[in-house]
Amino acid sequence: MKVAIWLGSASPVRSVRWLDGALEAAAKFDDATAIAAGDATWLDLAADRATRLGLPSVGVPTDLQLDYLGWAQVAAAASRELGAKIILVDEASRPERFPEVAAIAELRDYAQVTHVVALAPDGALIHASRIAGRQLQTLRVRGEAVIGVRIAGAPVDEYPTPIPSKSMRRLDLAGIGLDPMVLAHRALPPRGAHQAKKSVERIAEHLSVHVVK
Amino acid sequence: MACVLVHIDLDGDRVSGSSLIALAAGRQLASSWGATLYAALIAQDTGSKSAPDSTAQLVTATKVPGLEGIETALARGGADKVVVAMTDAPVAPLWAAVGTAWQGVIDHLRPRLVLFGADAPSAAELAPRTGARIGARLLLRARTLGLDEVELRDRDGGYVRASDGGAAVALVGRASETPRGDDDVDVVVLAIPGGTDDRIELAGSAPAEVLHTAGAVVALGDEAAKDPKIVANAKILAQRLGAILVGGAEAARAGVLPPGGVVERTTPLAPELCVTIGSAQVDIGGATSLIKIGAQPSKHVDGALPGTVDLGLAALVERLEDV
Numbered sequence: 113m114k115v116a117i118w119l120g121s122a123s124p125v126r127s128v129r130w131l132d133g134a135l136e137a138a139a140k141f142d143d144a145t146a147i148a149a150g151d152a153t154w155l156d157l158a159a160d161r162a163t164r165l166g167l168p169s170v171g172v173p174t175d176l177q178l179d180y181l182g183w184a185q186v187a188a189a190a191s192r193e194l195g196a197k198i199i200l201v202d203e204a205s206r207p208e209r210f211p212e213v214a215a216i217a218e219l220r221d222y223a224q225v226t227h228v229v230a231l232a233p234d235g236a237l238i239h240a241s242r243i244a245g246r247q248l249q250t251l252r253v254r255g256e257a258v259i260g261v262r263i264a265g266a267p268v269d270e271y272p273t274p275i276p277s278k279s280m281r282r283l284d285l286a287g288i289g290l291d292p293m294v295l296a297h298r299a300l301p302p303r304g305a306h307q308a309k310k311s312v313e314r315i316a317e318h319l320s321v322h323v324v325k
Numbered sequence: 326m327a328c329v330l331v332h333i334d335l336d337g338d339r340v341s342g343s344s345l346i347a348l349a350a351g352r353q354l355a356s357s358w359g360a361t362l363y364a365a366l367i368a369q370d371t372g373s374k375s376a377p378d379s380t381a382q383l384v385t386a387t388k389v390p391g392l393e394g395i396e397t398a399l400a401r402g403g404a405d406k407v408v409v410a411m412t413d414a415p416v417a418p419l420w421a422a423v424g425t426a427w428q429g430v431i432d433h434l435r436p437r438l439v440l441f442g443a444d445a446p447s448a449a450e451l452a453p454r455t456g457a458r459i460g461a462r463l464l465l466r467a468r469t470l471g472l473d474e475v476e477l478r479d480r481d482g483g484y485v486r487a488s489d490g491g492a493a494v495a496l497v498g499r500a501s502e503t504p505r506g507d508d509d510v511d512v513v514v515l516a517i518p519g520g521t522d523d524r525i526e527l528a529g530s531a532p533a534e535v536l537h538t539a540g541a542v543v544a545l546g547d548e549a550a551k552d553p554k555i556v557a558n559a560k561i562l563a564q565r566l567g568a569i570l571v572g573g574a575e576a577a578r579a580g581v582l583p584p585g586g587v588v589e590r591t592t593p594l595a596p597e598l599c600v601t602i603g604s605a606q607v608d609i610g611g612a613t614s615l616i617k618i619g620a621q622p623s624k625h626v627d628g629a630l631p632g633t634v635d636l637g638l639a640a641l642v643e644r645l646e647d648v
């Protein structure tokens with residue numbers, strides 16, 4: 113079973129632990145390849161973490177900043193190039209990535225499963241456990257699917273700065289059938305720099321969208 | 326007239342609270358934009374089996390047997406019309422289970438804006454796929470703003486306004502008003518053929534462990550757990566946020582944690598929201614949003630209240646009572 117693991121378009125927000133966990137989940141399969149897109153620093157980190165687990169990697173260098181549909185086009189095209197029938201997505205390392213699971217599935221016409229916390233290949237079958245609210249669902253996956261995983265690796269306090277990867281196979285956008293000019297229509301508008309809220313009022317406002325009625 | 330569609334999840338025989346928040350937001354937006362507000366839910370019709378390649382059947386009804394109470398709740402919640410998509414497949418919060426039926430609703434209504442309750446069981450599976458299918462922008466944890474010209478805005482600065490072109494899908498966390506509609510509502514029943522996606526089989530479900538929660542977590546530091554006032558407010562905060570209260574060994578010894586709430590320093594948590602109180606020793610590297618009480622603001626933190634923990638927490642809990 114050919115498997116691709118989509119690591120996304122930017123390095124993890126806080127920890128590489130979830131990136132490592134997603135890669136470990138992919139390494140359970142016989143034929144898995146990591147895919148990342150974005151700037152060179154991120155591609156080097158993605159290649160480094162994949163190599164530590166013995167996984168080959170593919171990088172799509174680009175400086176585009178896209179929405180979930182834009183990145184899904186990149187992931188779908190790269191996974192198609194690899195002939196992957198199962199696509200894992202690290203959905204925990206960055207919050208904006210979880211919608212990409214469904215978007216990739218839509219583009220590939222694959223089944224989808226989000227919020228998977230445990231995964232076990234079993235021949236042509238995959239056993240998966242996913243979170244649905246406060247329930248843990250047990251699923252059997254047969255055939256083509258995109259699976260969003262939130263599986264942690266071992267704790268990592270610090271990791272060495274990755275050096276430019278020689279083993280990562282580079283794919284340019286045109287090479288996987290994507291026109292950067294067309295793809296740029298999915299560009300995100302520039303957002304202001306992130307600033308932590310510091311007052312009770314602003315934090316309460318932030319939390320208000322989580323309040324249970 | 327434009328269509329605003331709200332997906333309705335059921336919690337047993339009641340409408341999910343999160344879906345009602347989305348419906349309230351939909352009412353505000355539809356009234357402001359001059360749109361019709363549809364509330365759509367998916368129900369299993371165990372009595373019929375359609376051929377997968379047949380087309381959807383449309384029926385206008387006043388009430389659907391077994392769903393009268395839900396229709397009334399949706400009418401009172403502000404819906405102009407209720408759509409019930411009948412499917413012969415068992416309903417579960419998975420695209421593989423209800424995606425065909427939901428697609429039937431989307432095809433029938435062709436909405437400009439589709440809303441889901443951010444905490445509704447199906448939202449994580451259905452909302453992004455809906456967005457991808459109709460090429461829509463996606464807003465996460467959005468809320469309504471404005472009085473006459475109401476708009477949706479998410480915490481990352483994304484917004485949807487009446488004047489925007491294109492479709493949008495939003496997971497709604499808050500509505501600034503709770504409308505009160507009539508008891509009567511038009512009901513449209515769509516009998517949608519085609520069952521589940523055979524590639525995904527739901528084998529069972531069980532209660533999840535704290536370790537796996539994707540919702541909200543309030544993490545109590547060991548020192549903070551020794552203060553009864555802080556503990557009391559932490560519990561109130563957790564209740565308001567629908568969060569699980571977690572902590573370390575000291576909090577466990579103080580007996581303030583629910584079953585399963587004891588976490589080690591390296592226990593990996595990936596909730597959508599984490600609020601830490603005091604120096605909580607938890608690995609929240611996977612959290613989508615992070616708020617710290619009794620800590621200095623730092624990189625990748627969405628908010629922080631420096632100063633004493635008890636005062637900051639008490640002020641925040643009091644403020645949230647007004648939300």
